[in-house]
Amino acid sequence: MQALRKHISPGWLLVAPFFLVVVVFYLGPLLNILWLSVTDPEPGFGNYSALVTSDAMARILWTTFRTCLITTVFSVAIGYCLAYAMVHAHQKKQNIMLTLLLISFWISVLVRTFAWLMLLGHNGLVNNAFETIGLIDRPIRFMRNELGVLIGMIHYMVPYAVLPLMANMQTLDPRVMAASRNLGANGVQTFRRIYLPLTLPGIVASSLLVFILSLGFYVTPAILGGGKVLMVAEYISVQLLVTLKWGTAAMLGTLMLIGVLALLWIMTRFMQLSAVFGGGATR
Amino acid sequence: MQDKQFIKETLLESAHAYRAGRMDRRSFLALCGMSGVAMSAVMAGDAKAAADHIVMWNWGGISEECHGSAIGVPFQEKTGMGMKFDTSGPLEGKIREMVDSGNVTADVCDGDLFNAVSLGPTGHLEPIDYSIVSKDKTLPQYALEYGISIILYGYAFVYDTEMYGDNPPKNWADFFDTETFPGTRSLYKWANGSLEAALMADGVPGDQLYPLDMDRALNKIKSIKDDSIYWGSGSEVHSMCISGEASMAIIWQNRGKNIEMDTDGRYKLVNNQAMAMPGAYIVPKGNPAGREAVMKFIATAQEVPVQLDILDCLGMTPSNPAAFSEIPEEQQPYAITSAQNIDNIVYNDPVWWGENGGDAVNAFLEAIS
Numbered sequence: 001m002q003a004l005r006k007h008i009s010p011g012w013l014l015v016a017p018f019f020l021v022v023v024v025f026y027l028g029p030l031l032n033i034l035w036l037s038v039t040d041p042e043p044g045f046g047n048y049s050a051l052v053t054s055d056a057m058a059r060i061l062w063t064t065f066r067t068c069l070i071t072t073v074f075s076v077a078i079g080y081c082l083a084y085a086m087v088h089a090h091q092k093k094q095n096i097m098l099t100l101l102l103i104s105f106w107i108s109v110l111v112r113t114f115a116w117l118m119l120l121g122h123n124g125l126v127n128n129a130f131e132t133i134g135l136i137d138r139p140i141r142f143m144r145n146e147l148g149v150l151i152g153m154i155h156y157m158v159p160y161a162v163l164p165l166m167a168n169m170q171t172l173d174p175r176v177m178a179a180s181r182n183l184g185a186n187g188v189q190t191f192r193r194i195y196l197p198l199t200l201p202g203i204v205a206s207s208l209l210v211f212i213l214s215l216g217f218y219v220t221p222a223i224l225g226g227g228k229v230l231m232v233a234e235y236i237s238v239q240l241l242v243t244l245k246w247g248t249a250a251m252l253g254t255l256m257l258i259g260v261l262a263l264l265w266i267m268t269r270f271m272q273l274s275a276v277f278g279g280g281a282t283r
Numbered sequence: 284m285q286d287k288q289f290i291k292e293t294l295l296e297s298a299h300a301y302r303a304g305r306m307d308r309r310s311f312l313a314l315c316g317m318s319g320v321a322m323s324a325v326m327a328g329d330a331k332a333a334a335d336h337i338v339m340w341n342w343g344g345i346s347e348e349c350h351g352s353a354i355g356v357p358f359q360e361k362t363g364m365g366m367k368f369d370t371s372g373p374l375e376g377k378i379r380e381m382v383d384s385g386n387v388t389a390d391v392c393d394g395d396l397f398n399a400v401s402l403g404p405t406g407h408l409e410p411i412d413y414s415i416v417s418k419d420k421t422l423p424q425y426a427l428e429y430g431i432s433i434i435l436y437g438y439a440f441v442y443d444t445e446m447y448g449d450n451p452p453k454n455w456a457d458f459f460d461t462e463t464f465p466g467t468r469s470l471y472k473w474a475n476g477s478l479e480a481a482l483m484a485d486g487v488p489g490d491q492l493y494p495l496d497m498d499r500a501l502n503k504i505k506s507i508k509d510d511s512i513y514w515g516s517g518s519e520v521h522s523m524c525i526s527g528e529a530s531m532a533i534i535w536q537n538r539g540k541n542i543e544m545d546t547d548g549r550y551k552l553v554n555n556q557a558m559a560m561p562g563a564y565i566v567p568k569g570n571p572a573g574r575e576a577v578m579k580f581i582a583t584a585q586e587v588p589v590q591l592d593i594l595d596c597l598g599m600t601p602s603n604p605a606a607f608s609e610i611p612e613e614q615q616p617y618a619i620t621s622a623q624n625i626d627n628i629v630y631n632d633p634v635w636w637g638e639n640g641g642d643a644v645n646a647f648l649e650a651i652s
Contacts, residue, residue: 227513
């Protein structure tokens with residue numbers, strides 16, 4: 001017992017039950033998915049070889065990657081401006097802005113997706129208004145294409161981008177910027193050389209969060225894409241429920257998992273992950 | 284011994300009461316607690332022992348009410364057994380998962396006949412007992428080993444009368460002709476119906492569609508890709524038409540009826556070359572109520588009055604040939620096997636779809652995305 005205690009901190013005993021729950025109910029099924037991806041329909045790496053041999057698979061992955069990347073760039077850019085404005089607003093204004101942000105954060109993805117159809121759809125508010133005042137003579141196609149998917153996804157993701165950025169910006173010491181100005185840098189220089197580098201962890205954190213969440217998008221592309229924007233999540237669901245190619249679904253699921261883990265690993269090469277997610281930033 | 288029997292019966296009774304909502308969860312748990320029996324054990328035992336109802340796995344919405352009144356009521360009169368519903372939609376993957384997990388909770392699935400072809404040979408379905416169910420009360424090609432068609436639904440198309448006033452589209456060739464008939468098309472995202480329509484538009488006769496020439500069909504689909512959007516659910520295509528987004532849409536006939544009504548006739552259904560799709564009842568392997576009970580249930584659903592009730596309530600066409608001639612006047616345009624339509628329709632081949640459906644859906648998705 002003594003020898004054991006030397007190597008294992010007794011604190012682990014407290015964690016052990018939860019650790020076990022995670023192993024049994026989370027890692028177990030996860031391993032099962034991994035297993036399925038190399039055994040269904042037949043043992044081997046047939047499912048994985050489809051990644052190289054099938055144009056379609058490559059296209060679906062590329063569509064997913066491209067859509068997520070564009071979503072991330074725009075969400076973080078918009079989120080950065082919002083977070084900047086919020087952090088530098090008066091407390092009262094900041095509260096109002098935060099409330100509005102959180103309200104949109106809490107509204108379900110389905111509702112928000114259909115709201116875009118109402119607004120920008122063929123017979124939607126915007127097209128109707130433009131037609132009535134004579135700006136256009138036939139409705140603009142905002143929805144049922146890639147543009148529609150991007151609008152829906154970026155809108156959904158902005159709050160996710162704002163929150164980590166805000167947390168990061170709030171920790172900055174304003175005296176640093178004041179010192180920069182004092183030493184003769186103008187506003188643009190101060191922002192580019194002081195503020196932006198200091199908020200880099202926030203930018204990375206929110207980009208990561210947005211990108212990873214975007215990878216799993218299902219409802220928005222399915223509804224706003226008009227069937228033309230096929231992303232991995234929807235494809236997996238079809239393979240599970242309709243075409244019964246569980247091996248393919250498991251392979252894609254595994255691929256997504258590895259992709260996300262790889263992203264996180266790459267991040268750790270550049271910065272401390274705990275700093276990104278707000279803990280122990282000063283170590 | 285008597286005590287045990289008493290407790291068991293009390294618990295079974297209360298399990299019924301709890302399921303039916305006559306007893307709240309807390310009282311039931313307390314009762315189980317007092318008698319020292321785990322609730323799950325009672326519920327599980329109950330499901331097996333008291334096979335006093337058939338659980339139908341369907342798609343919810345109005346179908347729950349319609350199946351209840353059309354099939355449930357006569358079935359109860361005949362056998363004394365009730366009917367319950369699981370409305371989560373028996374997709375093929377879900378049926379397979381349910382049977383594989385060993386926890387089968389549904390007796391009969393309101394599925395497609397091609398499900399019977401793909402899931403039957405893999406051991407996920409109970410074979411149909413044709414000593415109870417009648418082969419003559421459906422179309423001859425739609426009585427298969429592991430499933431039987433109870434209703435038919437049809438793929439037809441609707442068009443916008445304001446857009447094509449004097450020269451309306453009349454067949455699939457017109458549907459795919461975006462030069463003569465400009466405007467956005469809406470096609471079914473899961474390939475079914477869309478592929479056959481494309482082949483007929485390309486000149487394949489309706490009775491020589493199968494096996495489907497996938498390359499030819501997909502090329503035709505791709506040729507109108509720029510003018511196409513795709514729908515995944517009935518409500519989605521409904522709203523595409525109501526909003527004027529789609530000028531033509533492949534559609535289920537009963538949905539076409541609703542669109543005609545909701546647009547005050549602006550959209551019109553075309554039944555020429557419509558495709559009859561066999562909707563089928565299939566039974567998951569090891570269903571809780573037992574094979575005989577569920578076969579009696581399926582046999583009830585084949586009766587002519589039941590079939591006509593389903594048509595009236597749900598808009599699904601009878602598959603029992605004896606009911607074809609009794610389709611009421613106002614349903615004629617929307618029932619695929621009515622006297623008005625039956626000479627101009629083509630029949631889906633569930634065997635081809637069961638064997639090739641997975642690959643076909645993937646190829647279709649890859650072509651449109």
